[in-house]
Amino acid sequence: MTVFEKIFVHKNAVDSKVALRLKELNLNFEVVSEEPLQDKKGELSASEFDKSKKQLYVKKFEGQFFKRCPGAKPGLTCCNYFVLNLGQQCDMNCSYCYLQSFINSPLLTIYSNVDDSIAELEKMKQSMANDKFRIGTGEVIDSLSLDDLTLYSHDLIEFFKTVPNWQLEFKTKSDKVDHFLHLGPAKNVIVSWSLNPEFIVSSEEHGTASLANRLIAAKKCIDAGFKIAFHIDPVIWHENWKENYLGLVDQITKQFKPSDMPYISLGALRFQPEQRHIMKQRFGMKSLVNTAELFSSADGKLRYDQKLRQHMFDTIISAFKERDSKWNIFLCMEQPETWLAANKSLPKQTDGLESLFDHNLIRKHKKFSEIQS
Amino acid sequence: MKHALNSLLNYTWPKHAGGVTWNQHTIAGAEPYKELSDKLSIEELLTDLFDTLNFSQFSILYNWANECSLEIDWNKLCQHYNLRWSEILKETIQAYLETPIEFQNWCFNKKLSARDLAPLLILENKDNTVLKLFSTLTPSKSEGTQLLDLICDLVSMGVKNLFPETEDTKKWFKKLYKLRHPQSTATDSQFSDKITAWPWPKDFNTDWKRTGDKSFIDISFKVENQNDFDKKLSQLNYVKDWANTNSPTWDQPKDNQ
Numbered sequence: 001m002t003v004f005e006k007i008f009v010h011k012n013a014v015d016s017k018v019a020l021r022l023k024e025l026n027l028n029f030e031v032v033s034e035e036p037l038q039d040k041k042g043e044l045s046a047s048e049f050d051k052s053k054k055q056l057y058v059k060k061f062e063g064q065f066f067k068r069c070p071g072a073k074p075g076l077t078c079c080n081y082f083v084l085n086l087g088q089q090c091d092m093n094c095s096y097c098y099l100q101s102f103i104n105s106p107l108l109t110i111y112s113n114v115d116d117s118i119a120e121l122e123k124m125k126q127s128m129a130n131d132k133f134r135i136g137t138g139e140v141i142d143s144l145s146l147d148d149l150t151l152y153s154h155d156l157i158e159f160f161k162t163v164p165n166w167q168l169e170f171k172t173k174s175d176k177v178d179h180f181l182h183l184g185p186a187k188n189v190i191v192s193w194s195l196n197p198e199f200i201v202s203s204e205e206h207g208t209a210s211l212a213n214r215l216i217a218a219k220k221c222i223d224a225g226f227k228i229a230f231h232i233d234p235v236i237w238h239e240n241w242k243e244n245y246l247g248l249v250d251q252i253t254k255q256f257k258p259s260d261m262p263y264i265s266l267g268a269l270r271f272q273p274e275q276r277h278i279m280k281q282r283f284g285m286k287s288l289v290n291t292a293e294l295f296s297s298a299d300g301k302l303r304y305d306q307k308l309r310q311h312m313f314d315t316i317i318s319a320f321k322e323r324d325s326k327w328n329i330f331l332c333m334e335q336p337e338t339w340l341a342a343n344k345s346l347p348k349q350t351d352g353l354e355s356l357f358d359h360n361l362i363r364k365h366k367k368f369s370e371i372q373s
Numbered sequence: 374m375k376h377a378l379n380s381l382l383n384y385t386w387p388k389h390a391g392g393v394t395w396n397q398h399t400i401a402g403a404e405p406y407k408e409l410s411d412k413l414s415i416e417e418l419l420t421d422l423f424d425t426l427n428f429s430q431f432s433i434l435y436n437w438a439n440e441c442s443l444e445i446d447w448n449k450l451c452q453h454y455n456l457r458w459s460e461i462l463k464e465t466i467q468a469y470l471e472t473p474i475e476f477q478n479w480c481f482n483k484k485l486s487a488r489d490l491a492p493l494l495i496l497e498n499k500d501n502t503v504l505k506l507f508s509t510l511t512p513s514k515s516e517g518t519q520l521l522d523l524i525c526d527l528v529s530m531g532v533k534n535l536f537p538e539t540e541d542t543k544k545w546f547k548k549l550y551k552l553r554h555p556q557s558t559a560t561d562s563q564f565s566d567k568i569t570a571w572p573w574p575k576d577f578n579t580d581w582k583r584t585g586d587k588s589f590i591d592i593s594f595k596v597e598n599q600n601d602f603d604k605k606l607s608q609l610n611y612v613k614d615w616a617n618t619n620s621p622t623w624d625q626p627k628d629n630q
Contacts, residue, residue, distance in 0.1 A: 039448075045461040046494075277491040285495070285529040293554045295586040305557055306586045311626045 001025070001148055002091040005051075008036050008107070010059040016112035018058050018150050025149070035059070040106040046281035052106045053091050061085075061111035065120050069139065081134050084121075086111050086152055087141040092173055093206040095283040095290070096234055099140065101275035110141075114152050118159050125163050136192075138171025144191075145174040153180040157189055164188050169229065173208035175217040185225020190262065192229035193218060195252075197244035200236050204289055211248075215255060222260050233267035233332055235312050237304060238288050242315060249319040258326035266316060267332035268309045269294070270301045309334075377401050378437055382430045383481065384423055393422075398441050416446055420453045428490070429481040431456065432466045456487070465490055471499035475508035483514040492525035501528060503535050512542040523549040560626060561588055567623055572615055574608045 007029035009019050014031055022029055030036075036057065040048060069081040089108035090099060111117070121135075137143045137156070147153050153170065157180060160168040169190045177191060196204070198211040209217070218228045230252065235245065252264075269292060271279075280290050294302040303309065313331060320327040379386045379401035386392075392402030395409045395418055409418065419434070426434065431454060438445050451458040465487045469477065472493065480490070493499055503524055512520055520542070527535055532552055537545035551558045565581035568590050573579050582591045592609070596602045616623055 040460075042457055042459055043461055045459070045464055048460055274488075277494060280495045280526075280529070285526065291530060293557045295557075295583075297586040303586045305560070305588065305626075307588065307624065308557075308626050309586075 002146060003054075004056045004108075005054040006030070007056045008032050008058070010035070010057070010112075012060045013058045013112035016058065016060075017114070018110055018112050021149060021151065022058075029056075029058075035107075037106045042104055044104065044106065044278075046278050048106055049100060049103065049278060050282065052089055052103065053093065053108055055107050057107040057109045058112050059109060060113045061116070065111075065117035066124070066135070069136075081136060083139040084117055084135050084137050084156075085140055086114060086117060086137055086150075087146070089140070090142045091145055092142060092208045094173070094208065095204045095206070095279060095287045096236075096269060096271060098271055098275065100278045100282070101272045102140065108141075110146065110150060114150075114155050118155060121159060121163075125166075129163055130165055133166040134169060135166060136169040136171050138169070138192075142172050142174060143170035144172040144176045148176050148179055151179065154183060157183045157186055160188055161186055171231070173205060173214070175209035175213040177217045177220055181220060181224040184221075187225070187227060190227045190229050191218070191221040192231060194231045194233055195248065196232070196234075196236065197248045199238070199240075199244050200288070204236065204283075204287060211251070215251065219255065222256075227260070227262060228256075229261045229263055229265070231265045231267070231332070232316065233265060234269040235266065235309075235316070236269050236288050237292065237308065237312065241312065245312070245316050246319050249316060249323070253320065253323040253327075258324055258328065261328075263328045263330055264320070265330050265332045266313055267334070268304055268312060270297070270303045272300065273302050276302065377403070378434070379422070381433050381437060382423060382426065384430070398443070415443060416449050416453075419445075419450065426454050427481070427484045428487050429469070429477060429485065432469050435466050436470055462487055464494060468493040468496070468499055473500055473502070473505045475506075476504035479507035479511065479517065483517060485514065485518070489514075489518045490521075492522045495529050496525050497529075503528070506537070510537070510540055510542050510545070516542050516546060520546055520549065523553050527552055563627070564588065564623075567620060571612055571620075573612060574605075577605075577608070 004027075007022065007027060009022070009029045009031055011031055011033050013019055019029070037055075044052065065084050065086070067083055067085070069083050087108070087110040088105065089103055090097065091108060124133075137152075144153065147170075156168055160166060165188070167188050167190055169192050171192050171194065173194050193214045195211065195214065201208060201211050218230075221228050232245075232248065235241075238244070269289060273296070276290070279287070283290060285291055292304065295305060297303040297306075304312075317329050320329055377386070377392060377399045384401075386402045390402060392404055392406040393400045393409050394406045395413070395415065396411050397408075399406065400409070400418065401422060423430070423434075435447075447458040451462070456462060469480070469490055472480075501524075504521075507517060507520075523546070524535060527549060535549065535552070537548065539545075561581060561583060568579060568581055571579075574594075576594060578593045580591045582589060594605050596605055
């Protein structure tokens with residue numbers, strides 16, 4: 001389990017399941033009546049950001065748990081993904097992590113009131129149970145790296161079993177699945193992993209599970225009756241990229257079948273320009289991410305040259321399709337022209353991907369939210 | 374003799390006004406000095422006398438206060454100057470103060486902000502001789518911030534030979550850019566050589582260009598009338614067919630990329 005240097009629990013969360021679990025695990029915490037370290041809130045220095053991963057704060061969340069994926073921006077071909085935020089920050093340490101430009105708190109926060117998040121979903125369920133929502137919990141926090149502490153997977157899996165048309169996705173770089181396998185089968189629960197060749201995992205994804213262990217965990221989930229998915233993201237160019245990514249494709253296709261997973265997503269390295277400073281301070285100029293040759297793109301993010309991205313995507317997609325044409329692969333946060341070059345069609349015209357890109361659901365949810373407020 | 378704070382900040386003080394001190398610290402002007410009441414807080418005094426300060430000046434103020442061992446409520450002071458007192462601001466100030474004075478002079482003149490100077494934070498040794506060139510070559514603020522970004526990256530990557538060959542800052546930028554982007558520069562150059570060799574009609578202007586993450590052939594030609602239009606499009610079609618036959622993968626990066 002992750003070791004924290006300091007744990008704070010707000011007094012309104014002292015009787016929560018998470019706080020009780022901390023006591024069960026003999027993890028000492030300080031009860032506070034207001035958020036600690038508020039004077040440190042704002043743009044964090046590199047060392048403050050490092051420290052924030054070691055200081056846990058458990059509190060009640062007063063806002064809206066359920067939202068559209070914040071990655072969706074004009075000019076990009078985006079899927080209809082929604083997120084359920086049950087905390088903020090991550091205890092792992094990837095050099096390219098976008099949280100470095102997003103987090104302004106010196107604390108890793110877990111929201112204690114998971115029951116309120118489920119109540120929010122229950123409300124939606126009353127009028128939208130038949131709509132095909134895809135909901136992930138790993139947007140601003142790893143879905144499972146702290147789940148052995150929170151056990152939120154239990155609450156969520158039990159709820160989603162009551163809404164078979166909705167999909168729950170846990171997105172993780174950990175191998176922590178043993179504590180919820182007994183709750184399977186649950187075919188609408190997808191346990192997904194961000195994957196990269198082991199060379200990249202070792203050099204850029206610090207504190208995460210090895211590629212081999214992630215794949216073992218994925219196998220366990222299939223055997224327990226869950227669906228899985230993989231996100232080969234971010235694809236990072238390096239000298240032997242082709243050999244390494246083709247090796248990754250081999251490892252996946254030898255151990256898994258297309259029917260094990262509804263999709264694989266693919267995305268190349270990208271981040272907001274202001275993030276580059278903290279990345280360089282924290283990981284230095286030996287990191288492949290910091291020495292990458294990147295350019296400003298239409299959505300403002302720094303990305304590889306578009307032709308290079310295309311080439312990397314084409315290589316990986318072709319490798320999958322050569323092994324089995326049924327592999328369903330989509331691009332994450334890419335422009336329409338990149339889609340067209342890779343797939344010869346946009347996602348709404350691509351077999352197996354149409355439902356993932358049906359934006360009617362987004363419009364319907366927007367209307368629902370407006371009525372609720 | 375210690376300089377008055379206003380002269381360190383390059384803040385003009387009226388000649389006819391006398392100098393002022395506060396708690397024996399020389400704040401502004403010259404003799405004869407008047408000692409201001411110490412009932413006035415140092416923060417109030419500073420914001421009254423120096424209503425606006427850019428980042429360079431604020432850094433000098435910070436340095437001066439430390440040298441005088443003055444206890445200042447930096448949170449309060451920062452609010453007046455639209456800054457947020459934080460660890461990262463302090464680190465940026467310290468990094469800036471370690472750079473050569475010639476570089477600091479350029480930053481002062483161009484009114485660089487803390488954000489513009491963020492690249493300095495990765496430099497192990499801020500007192501880098503390359504930075505001295507900013508005051509002699511005087512790049513614009515926009516050019517200079519881009520040059521700074523490249524220099525800090527290249528120094529940290531251990532790349533040598535960063536000095537410019539001439540005083541032309543645009544050429545210097547090109548040199549540093551090539552050092553920082555060797556592969557994409559080489560690829561763009563290869564694309565450029567490839568398309569230059571195509572059988573373009575003589576009155577077509579063609580160039581390989583890059584805008585952000587996209588690189589492309591830029592083609593321009595004049596059209597005088599409909600016949601001319603048909604002729605030019607037919608010529609363009611000829612070039613397209615020639616490229617498809619003789620250079621079918623022209624738009625793809627080489628395999629080792």
